[in-house]
Amino acid sequence: MSIKIISILLNKNQQNSFYLHENKTIAMKEKKFRFLKITYFGASDNPNDDVNPYDDLDTFGKATVGSLGWGIDDGVRKRSKLRFAHNYYHVLRHYGVLLTIEDILENLVDDLSNDEVVEKWLEAAVFN
Amino acid sequence: MSSFAQSKKDSTLTLFKTSALELDLKFIDPAKGSFGIDHQLILERSLKSINSTDGSFEKGINLNLNSKGFTTVSGDKNQNNSIINELKVEAFPLLFVKPKQISENESWQDAADDADLISQSRSLANHVASPFWLFFNIHGKHETTQDFKNYDFALGSQLSIATSILNKFLDFPFNLLRSAPNNNPRALDLSIGYDYVIGLKNTDLSSLSKNNSNMNRLNLKAEWETGIFTKDNRLVFLLDSYHDLDAATKLKEANKNWNYFYMIKLDHLLAKSDRTTTKVSVKYTHGGLPPNFDRGFVLGGGFSLEF
Numbered sequence: 001m002s003i004k005i006i007s008i009l010l011n012k013n014q015q016n017s018f019y020l021h022e023n024k025t026i027a028m029k030e031k032k033f034r035f036l037k038i039t040y041f042g043a044s045d046n047p048n049d050d051v052n053p054y055d056d057l058d059t060f061g062k063a064t065v066g067s068l069g070w071g072i073d074d075g076v077r078k079r080s081k082l083r084f085a086h087n088y089y090h091v092l093r094h095y096g097v098l099l100t101i102e103d104i105l106e107n108l109v110d111d112l113s114n115d116e117v118v119e120k121w122l123e124a125a126v127f128n
Numbered sequence: 129m130s131s132f133a134q135s136k137k138d139s140t141l142t143l144f145k146t147s148a149l150e151l152d153l154k155f156i157d158p159a160k161g162s163f164g165i166d167h168q169l170i171l172e173r174s175l176k177s178i179n180s181t182d183g184s185f186e187k188g189i190n191l192n193l194n195s196k197g198f199t200t201v202s203g204d205k206n207q208n209n210s211i212i213n214e215l216k217v218e219a220f221p222l223l224f225v226k227p228k229q230i231s232e233n234e235s236w237q238d239a240a241d242d243a244d245l246i247s248q249s250r251s252l253a254n255h256v257a258s259p260f261w262l263f264f265n266i267h268g269k270h271e272t273t274q275d276f277k278n279y280d281f282a283l284g285s286q287l288s289i290a291t292s293i294l295n296k297f298l299d300f301p302f303n304l305l306r307s308a309p310n311n312n313p314r315a316l317d318l319s320i321g322y323d324y325v326i327g328l329k330n331t332d333l334s335s336l337s338k339n340n341s342n343m344n345r346l347n348l349k350a351e352w353e354t355g356i357f358t359k360d361n362r363l364v365f366l367l368d369s370y371h372d373l374d375a376a377t378k379l380k381e382a383n384k385n386w387n388y389f390y391m392i393k394l395d396h397l398l399a400k401s402d403r404t405t406t407k408v409s410v411k412y413t414h415g416g417l418p419p420n421f422d423r424g425f426v427l428g429g430g431f432s433l434e435f
Contacts, residue, residue: 074168100179
């Protein structure tokens with residue numbers, strides 16, 4: 001009888017630690033997402049090369065990449081995206097996060113919302 | 129934008145890695161065609177890319193096929209009667225000035241909890257931004273009217289510069305009139321190109337040019353954008369000019385040796401709710417584009433809803 005009780009208690013403990021671990025993982029993922037989103041918002045709002053017309057994070061997250069001010073001509077848009085990717089790479093490196101310029105550019109797709117892009121970057125980024 | 133293949137793996141069947149089609153529908157003055165479509169199609173493939181092992185540096189050679197133009201219901205009334213189809217190979221970028229270095233010295237975990245992270249990333253991005261970028265391409269263009277009755281071919285090359293060095297000077301008047309702090313200019317994008325144009329005999333310029341069939345043409349382009357008045361307004365300027373380097377007297381008399389096209393666009397972020405963002409745009413275009421350089425203007429308006 002006592003062995004059964006101990007076994008049930010152990011199982012409960014294991015379950016609790018599993019849920020605790022799961023919650024920690026979710027919290028960590030949310031923290032990383034938030035970090036990437038805020039730095040994306042800030043880096044695209046560069047005072048000398050501003051492509052971000054939004055002034056709050058929520059609107060920015062829901063808006064599409066294409067709605068940012070990359071330019072009218074397709075060549076100009078591509079060049080603006082490259083400059084941003086270059087700056088964003090260095091900003092992230094400063095905080096110990098590695099996301100290659102290639103990964104930044106590949107996911108910077110006009111039809112995606114900025115939140116969706118950050119999700120994709122989150123999968124590719126290495127957080128130290 | 130949609131993509132034929134977003135994966136990093138290239139297959140032999142994938143001709144272009146990225147593609148995009150943008151259609152902009154607009155109602156215009158009935159005297160100018162009633163209803164028009166601005167189109168832009170881009171297909172692109174990376175031919176060669178050079179990356180550093182730490183992912184910090186990317187240079188490449190791309191193959192790009194694109195088409196852009198303005199089409200109206202009544203083609204003969206179209207004031208911007210030009211469709212340009214272009215195939216180009218580009219060095220992307222050719223070179224850029226190395227940015228100032230910053231050390232890897234802050235923990236992202238600490239920074240994520242910092243209420244000041246937005247302004248920190250703003251100033252870090254400004255600090256590491258390269259002030260000067262250079263791009264180069266060689267291209268072939270098919271320039272036609274929307275009914276394809278007038279057309280020519282242009283072969284040439286183009287150098288493009290992107291720089292933020294002139295922003296202070298260009299932004300001076302707008303900065304004086306601006307109330308919002310975070311609505312700043314984008315870097316100036318300038319291009320200079322040379323085209324050897326053949327097939328002029330198929331255009332309205334044939335009777336005005338020296339040998340009726342070809343032209344040495346200089347192309348200058350500029351695009352710049354800045355914030356204006358409040359935090360919700362952006363103003364975009366675009367200039368596209370063409371100069372015949374060896375113009376015949378008739379062409380000069382017809383005032384078609386220097387041709388220009390410019391666009392001024394004002395975007396106003398109208399309303400933001402939990403679900404939608406509404407933007408109103410007013411666009412004014414003036415001037416002439418290849419192949420005929422018939423001058424006219426179009427004032428168009430529209431709004432976009434994003435869900």
